[in-house]
Amino acid sequence: MVPQDLRYTKDHEWVRIEGDMATVGITDYAAEQLGDIVFVELPELGRSVTQFTAVGVIESVKAVSDLFAPVSGEVVESNAELSDAPEMLNSDPYGKGWMLRLKLADLSQADALMDATAYEALTAEA
Amino acid sequence: MTAAGDRLGPTLFERSRPGRGGGKVPHPPKDALARIPAGQLRAEGPRLPEVSEPELTRHYVNLSQLNYAVDTGFYPLGSCTMKYNPKIDEWAARLAGFAALHPFAPDAVAQGTLQLLWELEQSLAEIGGMKAVTLQPAAGAQGELTGILMVRAYHLSRGDTERSEVLVPDSSHGTNPATASMAGFKTVTIPSAPDGGVDVEAFRAALGPRTAAIMITNPSTVGLFEARLCELLDAVHEAGALAYMDGANLNAIMGRFKPGESGFDVMHINVHKTFSTPHGGGGPGAGPVGVGDKLLPFLPSPRILREPDGRFRLETVGERPTSIGRVRAFVGNTGVLVRAYAYIRAHGASGLTEVSEDAVLAANYLKARLSDVLDVPFSRPCMHEFVASAASLKAATGIRTLDIAKRLIDYGFHPPTIYFPLTVEEALLIEPTETESIETLDAFVEALRLIVAEAHADPDLLHSAPHSSPVRRLDEATAARQPNLRWSAMTGSQTPCPD
Secondary structure (H helix, E strand, C coil): CCCCCCEECCCCEEEEEECCEEEEEECHHHHHHHCCEEEEECCCCCCEECCCCEEEEEEECCCEEEEECCCCEEEEEECHHHHCCCCHHHHCCCCCCCCEEEEECCCHHHHCCECHHHHHHHHHHC | CCHHHHHHCCCHHHHCCCCCCCCCCCCCCCCCHHHCCHHHCCCCCCCCCCCCHHHHHHHHHHHHCCCCCCCCCCCCECCCCCCCCCHHHHHHHHCHHHHCCCCCCCHHHCHHHHHHHHHHHHHHHHHHCCCEEECCCCCHHHHHHHHHHHHHHHHHHCCCCCCCEEEEECCCCCHHHHHHHHCCCEEEEECECCCCCECHHHHHHHCCCCEEEEEEECCCCCCCCCCCHHHHHHHHHHCCCEEEEEECCHHHCCCCCCHHHHCCCEEEECHHHHCCCCCCCCCCCCCCEEECHHHHHHCCCCCEEECCCCCEEECCCCCCCCCCCCCCCCCCCHHHHHHHHHHHHHHHHHHHHHHHHHHHHHHHHHHHHHCCCCECCCCCCCCCCEEEECHHHHHHHCCCHHHHHHHHHHCCCCCCEECCCCCCCCEEEECCCCCCCHHHHHHHHHHHHHHHHHHHHCHHHHHCCCCCCCCCCCCHHHHHHCCCCCCCCCCHHHCCCCC
């Protein structure tokens, strides 16, 4: 079961919308597929990011992958604890493993993302 | 402790005793230190280990015997073509005429080497169906960069300045997008179709006036021949772009498929895979690049030229202004290229065709025999390698591909490539090559069959594998998160192989 209150992308990111703020992370499925995550590179604060473009890097023992912005906006906070403890992406992807907080540029973008039911259907197919 | 564990033994630093050494090197004169300007003297001596010559020799020989190599056993590392390298190629490379030639030797005294390199270029051009070849690049990745820089020079020479994108299928080698980026292009990833080939719809949607080139690995990284190749290459050329062929998997197609004849404009060749030169290890490599007519003017300089009187010479500086210039000192890593030449001449055209046929046969044999042991996602005949998957086994037992790979070490085999390609879950990429006997292939199948049985009966045995190796399973995640690369005396919990 994935958290019901989040929105999801086909690239396996989740986003939590609170007012005009979005919290972003990767899903449990993504973390499981990547394996043990060993390094995370996040965008600098103040940077404007565009939906579905690469904004960061996630490196696991298996592979290096891009982190995509699920929505457009300005980076207002990033999870600094991940640089010392990237394993939180594996152990608590929806909680302590959050990655970015964005100030939303367009509130309607999040509505167009998948809900929990649609995302579960996507991962069940894979 | 096992015999191997004993050999792992203390480091040279731990063996060090003050004043111990070889002692057979002539001693410097007593006033040697006084002759060195005071400012250049170290405050204290270097902290090097002090050991005797036999201690030093035994230390390294024992370490070398822990090595797993093609010369000690089966090494089915997919995408890497770990074939056995004939020893006669080593003999050829050590001939003094090649090995002792000074890199600054004038052309007049380097005729033998220049002739060998010129002939090697001709052979590789024929194998690839290309017009000409450069031997300069020092590795496959540098070959790729050389090829894509020539693509860039080609478009710019035509005043075509808007081509900023390189299309790369998602099953390609990781070096392909890296090459495109290094050469200043934007990489556009093309997804695979369910049959493992390039998704033609997505490819056509991405192709356009901004496309500089497409980079295709054929056979692909899942070991399949690109069935829609003609359609792809026709569309590429219609759009004014060029086609780059990653020749990493050339071992599958020699004598059967010449990339240049199918329309590829440029390709690189990994001589360490197909032509029996040593693999990596940080040593010298070679990644020759072949080109068709369009890219001929842009080849790196200096090219090796044969004069009408049969003598060979290197191009002079500025002789061919369209060249992208030099990409490597001198004429490349000659010692490696001599081995490739020896391999090609020893086999001849029919021998090389047989190499590829046997490599494909061995892979299909293994694939068929393993199809009731592991998942085999692509059922159509493979080329020189194939993908298996432990996805079903993982669902049933919790045993992952990593556990299988580690357990294979206990059975005396080097594991295949794992978790690559990324497009297949719990992937094992298996490439037996043409040099293995049917008995070896059967023994490998039997080992995997036993391991799958163990996965059901005693999964913990696999979780904790390997059991018989000099070191036990390494903690790769901690090693990557906290890389500690400085030596310090091993104590207690840090000591490897506690058993």
